[in-house]
Every structure is written in C-alpha cells, then in structure tokens.
Amino acid sequence: MPNEPFVYETALDMCSVDFTGHWQPGAIFRAMQEAADGHCHVLDLTFEHLRELGVAWVLSRAHLHMEDYPILGQRVTVRTWPGKTKHMFFPRYFTFEVEGKTLGCASTLFVLMDLEERKIAPASRLGKPMPEFDIPAPLPFPGNLRALDGAVMRHDYLPVYTDLDMNQHVNNTRYVDWFMNQFPVEKHRRQMLGDLLVHYNAEVIPEEKLTMEVCAAQNASVLRGLNGDTVCFAVEGTWRDRP
Numbered sequence: 545m546p547n548e549p550f551v552y553e554t555a556l557d558m559c560s561v562d563f564t565g566h567w568q569p570g571a572i573f574r575a576m577q578e579a580a581d582g583h584c585h586v587l588d589l590t591f592e593h594l595r596e597l598g599v600a601w602v603l604s605r606a607h608l609h610m611e612d613y614p615i616l617g618q619r620v621t622v623r624t625w626p627g628k629t630k631h632m633f634f635p636r637y638f639t640f641e642v643e644g645k646t647l648g649c650a651s652t653l654f655v656l657m658d659l660e661e662r663k664i665a666p667a668s669r670l671g672k673p674m675p676e677f678d679i680p681a682p683l684p685f686p687g688n689l690r691a692l693d694g695a696v697m698r699h700d701y702l703p704v705y706t707d708l709d710m711n712q713h714v715n716n717t718r719y720v721d722w723f724m725n726q727f728p729v730e731k732h733r734r735q736m737l738g739d740l741l742v743h744y745n746a747e748v749i750p751e752e753k754l755t756m757e758v759c760a761a762q763n764a765s766v767l768r769g770l771n772g773d774t775v776c777f778a779v780e781g782t783w784r785d786r787p
Contacts (some may be wrong), residue, residue: 547678549623549639550586552579556616562732564786566613567620569740570721573606576638576650579622583705587675591710594656599665602657602747603716604633605686608740610640610648625677629667632656634674637681649682657711662747689780695759696699696721701754701769703771713747723767723779726758746776 554560560571584590584601614620617743620640624732627635638650656665667674709715718744724732739777748754754769754776767779 549625549679550579550583552582552622552624553619554578554618554622556614558616561616564733565616565727566736567615569608569724569737571648572608572640572648572718573717573720575620575622575640576606576624576652577715579638580623580636581627583624588636589670589674594670595659597669597671598657598659599669600659600711601634601654602664602693602711603742603744604653604655605744606650606652606716606740607632607683607686608648608650608737609683610736610738612647612648613736614640614642616707625679626674627681628676629674632664632667634667635681635685637679637683639682651686652684653686657747659711662774686743689741689743689766689778690764692759692761692764692766697758699756701756703748703750703752705755708750711747713749716742716744716758719744719769719777719779722769723765723781725755726767727765730782734786736786737781738771738784741780743778745778746771746774748776786787 554575556567560568562568620642623639625637627637632655634654636652636654639646640648656669658665703714707714707718752771754771757768759766763783765781768775769777
C-alpha cells in the first residue's frame with residue numbers, strides 16, 4: 545500500500561497572485577490540476593492513456609479551505625493523493641504548505657467521462673483499480689451548497705477562448721475565476737475566501753450561453769450558471785476579513 549503523496553512545487557509569480565499579492569483561488573485550482581496530472585503520470589493514468597480508453601478525468605465537486613494565503617515569491621508545496629474509489633467517484637485530496645506550515649487543503653471528487661457519449665463512465669473503464677493511499681483525508685467529501693436568503697442578480701455570459709480546455713468544454717478552474725469576478729475590487733481588497741465549494745453538474749461547451757445568478761447574504765456568496773432550466777454549475781464562497 546503506497547503511503548507517500550505526490551509532491552508538486554510551484555513558485556508564486558505575477559500571474560498566480562492577485563492585486564494584493566496573495567495566491568488567487570483560480571491559480572490554486574490550476575496548481576491542483578497540475579499536481580493531479582503529475583501524479584497521474586506516475587500512476588500511468590495520463591490524459592493520453594485515458595484518451596486511448598475513450599474517457600477523460602472530469603472534476604465533479606471540490607472544496608477548498610484556506611487558513612492563510614501564500615504571497616508573491618513564496619514557494620508552495622502541493623501534496624496530493626487519491627482516496628478510496630466509491631462507485632463512480634474518485635476522491636483526491638490536496639494540502640498546501642509553505643516553509644513546512646500547512647496553509648490550506650482541498651477535497652475533490654473526480655469521475656470518468658465517456659468522450660463520445662459525453663456521459664459519466666463506470667470506474668471499470670480504467671481497466672485497473674485506483675491505488676488506495678493510507679493517508680487521512682484533510683477534509684470530508686465536498687458537501688451541499690447552502691440556500692442563501694438574499695437578492696439574486698442575473699446576467700448572461702458566453703464562454704470564450706480562454707475558458708476552454710482540451711476536453712472541448714469549460715475548464716474546472718475557470719468556474720472559480722468566474723466566481724471571483726462577480727465581486728467588486730473593493731470587496732476583494734477587504735476580504736478573502738476561507739472556503740470555496742464548487743459543484744460541476746453538467747459540462748459547458750463552446751457557444752453555450754449561460755445565465756449567471758449571484759446571491760449574497762452575510763459572509764457567503766453563491767454563483768449559479770444555468771443553461772435553460774439546467775444548473776450547469778454552482779459555487780459557494782465564505783468570506784472573512786483580511787488581516
């Protein structure tokens with residue numbers, strides 16, 4: 545039984561921090577994507593190998609928790625490992641360390657998507673079981689979003705070139721960027737996210753117009769993206785004041 549997480553290191557540059565100099569949540573998700581991809585190379589479950597099987601990894605849910613945010617120039621150690629496969633879901637966990645101190649963690653659930661049918665594929669399509677790592681989960685499985693009692697603002701959005709990835713749909717990291725972009729600069733100047741919960745319900749493809757619904761109440765905000773009556777994704781953020 546393997547017991548060592550995969551280690552990915554990244555130095556925070558100008559492209560990965562916000563105007564306050566702290567690690568952007570979207571950049572955290574991009575580092576998680578790179579770390580998971582690196583581990584998949586070790587496990588021989590790469591993008592290219594899964595392509596041969598007619599499937600692709602797709603993120604279904606994610607929960608990010610940050611106690612503090614690293615800043616420009618700091619080197620972040622990302623540790624990641626898979627949890628025990630449950631039915632069609634593949635858990636994967638992450639921790640984020642700077643100089644030996646853990647600043648945050650994440651819990652995610654992946655599924656396999658059939659590239660032809662664009663539907664969830666059974667775990668058996670991998671051809672072999674995902675290894676189990678005997679490491680405690682830093683967070684429980686991502687849970688449900690809260691129903692906020694507040695005014696809802698709506699606007700339309702059409703995905704653009706930079707939103708899309710090689711699976712021909714909106715990349716999971718872009719939903720986080722979309723959420724952060726719903727709020728004015730002054731809010732980001734005063735507050736940062738403690739927790740971020742993302743539900744990826746249905747893939748969003750090019751030329752598919754979304755209706756964005758934003759609701760805020762007290763220290764929480766929710767963004768939902770709808771295509772007609774279908775909620776394609778939902779993001780909940782919990783805010784706290786910057787130190």
